[in-house]
Amino acid sequence: MLLLFIYSSVVTAEQETEELAEDATSAFVMEADTGQVLYDKNGEEKLPPASMTKIMTLLLIMESLEEGNIQLDEKVTTSERAASMGGSQIFLEEGEEMTVDELLRGIAIASGNDASVAMAEHVAGTEDKFIEQMNEKAKELGLNNTTFQNTTGLPSDDHYTTANDLAVISQALLRYDNVLEYTSLYEDYLREGKDNEFWLVNTNPLVRHYDGVDGLKTGFTKEAKYNLTATAKKDGMRIITVLMGAETPKERNHLSAELLDFAFQNHDYHVLAEKGDNVTDVRVEKGKQTTVPVTLRKNAAVVLPKGKQLNDITTEIDILETVTAPAKRHDEIGTLQFYENGELLTERSLVLKEEAPSASWPVLFKRTLSTMTGQVS
The missing domain is CATH 2.60.410.10 (D-Ala-D-Ala carboxypeptidase, C-terminal domain)
Structure with a gap:
């Protein structure tokens, strides 16, 4: 079935910005390089992030790669716990081996909960230790309204963040340019050529249907509703948008596109040095x-x-x-x-x-x- 998304909204500076993301709980727009805030609707409200949690998971993985603690081609063995994860998954089996590169694709494209836990255990020894590192990183970034209880975003008490904080985490992640090699892929394959070949399709349709979008992460649970942290670059300016609490995926995509339109159509990026x-x-x-x-x-x-x-x-x-x-x-x-x-x-x-x-x-x-x-x- 062919799904066609057409985003042609035009949001001008003359319009009241209150109209932006009107039907979402929270929204935030930031320019990535300067950190300038271009729009804020309830940006400090604590909300469940669902799978946008994985933006922090990806950040710690990219840091570990940069520090040389792990390598893209090294094998990761799937634990019983990782294989037992529900929700979005790439259907890892206990004892199955995949490379760090393959698991990164499983997280960034398909939002695999099993891939997230497998990588957390590989990086930190246990998922609990990795979660401690997630919360330590949040403090290091100066985020006072974020607490993680897992690496996946599956529903959990006292697991929350804000649109503002997610933008800051995304800004930190985007310092690693190679993460976009994963988040920008609309489709890919794992176990290619094998009987259990798995087709990865990006949960973020804007990657295909909005010019310049090359990430970052969607999220959905019944509690959190439909969420999207998106990023796009045009004319040297990289924008990060965070949308939380949309009622439907169609609304989530449309409102996120409007936030991007607002940023690009009404602002210019000036390099001073x-x-x-x-x-x-x-x-x-x-x-x-x-x-x-x-x-x-x-x-x-x-x-x-x-x-x-x-x-x-x-x-x-x-x-x-x-x-x-x-x-x-x-x-x-x-x-x-x-x-x-x-x-x-x-x-x-x-x-x-x-x-x-x-x-x-x-x-x-x-x-x-x-x-x-x-x-x-």
């Missing part, structure tokens, strides 16, 4: 080199209402006078602030662009001697 640009230099004490260039940790940008121009932009640099070797590349040493007509637009971290290794004793001795004799080394 790019990551990697040399901002200044900082002196290095006891280093092999006497100065090291300083750069931005990430692009400095702002999101403005469409058509608004930036005028009279000034910058202020606030950094350490010196750093002491050895210092690592990307060590944070200060901030760069951008002002428009004296009003702060944005602030970005400044980091060392290069490593600053320690100088050898002969070099230090020669440098000291040169200073004493007034020579330049």
Whole structure:
């Protein structure tokens, strides 16, 4: 059966934003790079997230991959508990082996509860330990309205989050670009060519039917209703939308599309300075080199209402006078602030662009001697 979704809503800045997500419990729109909030409807209301819980599950998996604790091609053995998970699943059998890469597809595309538990056990040893890490990560991100009781989003007492918090978790997840290789797939296969081949179809239809959408996660339980955290990128601007409490999947998709339309049709993304640009230099004490260039940790940008121009932009640099070797590349040493007509637009971290290794004793001795004799080394 062919399902056709056509999203052609046009939401303008002149419309009352209260009309957005009118039939949903909660909604939130954020620009991912800057963290600017573009729309908020009950964004702090604690609600059951259903399978959008797996955004945090995916975040911890991606962190574990980055840290080298797990590898994409290593095998994961399915436990009895993982195989027993109900709800959305990829029908893992006890003792069955799949790679981390395959299980990531099972989580990101098909929202497999069994795949989520199998990966949680593989990363942390037990699901309970993984859940502890989920809650620790929530605290690390400064989220005070989020508590997880499982890795899947299956109904559980005291398992809740907010649209605001889900946007922040999604923002953290999107720092790992390779997660989009999974969440952007509309369909795929597991156990391909075998008798128990399993067709994966993305639970997020906007991946196929809304230009630019490449993630992130749907969720549904009777208690939570229909939910969707979506992300899309156009003209350099990445938007995160969170919708919670829609009555039907059709309504969930339509309202999420309206939130994306509102963001893209009414806002522009302005880059003020790019990551990697040399901002200044900082002196290095006891280093092999006497100065090291300083750069931005990430692009400095702002999101403005469409058509608004930036005028009279000034910058202020606030950094350490010196750093002491050895210092690592990307060590944070200060901030760069951008002002428009004296009003702060944005602030970005400044980091060392290069490593600053320690100088050898002969070099230090020669440098000291040169200073004493007034020579330049």
